[in-house]
Amino acid sequence: MLDLAWQAAYYNFLWHLEEYHKALTKAGYNPNQPRVPAGNPDGGQWTGGGGGSGGGNSHDSGARTQNINLYPDAIEPVYPIEAALTFFTGGQVVAAVRSLRGLWAAGATASSRRIGGAAKAIEDYLGGPGRTIEKNGNFVFIRGSKKVRLDIGNPGRDKPHFQIEKQTPRGNWKDAGAQHRYYFRKGERP
């Protein structure tokens, strides 16, 4: 039963990810506009120079910064992607499912902000919303030479997992980090 709860949570996560992308597009987000790198106090925000016409709040601080932050009270401006995706542990997932089903319409909840954080982590890794493709309930988010794969609907002979990949200059794809698969439960192994 817990497996079902986890996977249901991630379907919700994906639905919100799509909504997040739609909202960004509606706000005039330009994926080609450069962003302040992680580690900087403004990390993850869009900088000037890319010619974006986006909405959201803007302010001048040296380089013009354009802030389209749909989740302003996220814990950190930029999440390491692994941390964001594995943030859903134990009862938090069940709580997230319940609050998303029951409370999303009433406005942002702590859980929805976490999901926004995970969506943002993917976007930060890709450098923008990228493209979403699907097969059998498995999702691939891809932009340029970066890819995030969520094997949820049909994870083969393994537990649901996600993979973070990059394309080499030769053209093949390989793991971006030391780990081949990341599982949604803390400490879970193949």
Next chain:
Amino acid sequence: MKLSAVITKPKRTFCEITSVGLPWEYGTVGVELFVALDHEYPSHREIVASVEEAKQIALEKFGVSPDVWEPVKQWQAESGSRRFIIEHSYFYNTAGAIDSEGYYLYVFEGSRNTRDDLQDTFAWAKTVALEDFGVPLDAWREVTS
């Protein structure tokens, strides 16, 4: 044996019919019907006796016409204690149209799937198998039904 079908109406639906077990065990037990409906969980999985029965269920329960099933291209190789499968796959955009294609490289140790790489081309899937696992380029044989 693996068949795939995708429909967009009445609902975006991904379906597969696969022989139960791994390719080197095919033909022993029956077939699995897998159906993933758009944003619905859990996915539907059902073991039945034959491909025809699976197609009939897909038609009656999910509106998948028997005419839309297509074989999935697969290649198989062995090297040392490992077995390898390369599988062609189409990917779909959020509207249900084919967006792109790719080739999965699956690595099995016993019945355990230890790795799944997704490459853009068949040539790259084979090259990765060669470079990472020593699978000769000429070891691959097509097992598409």
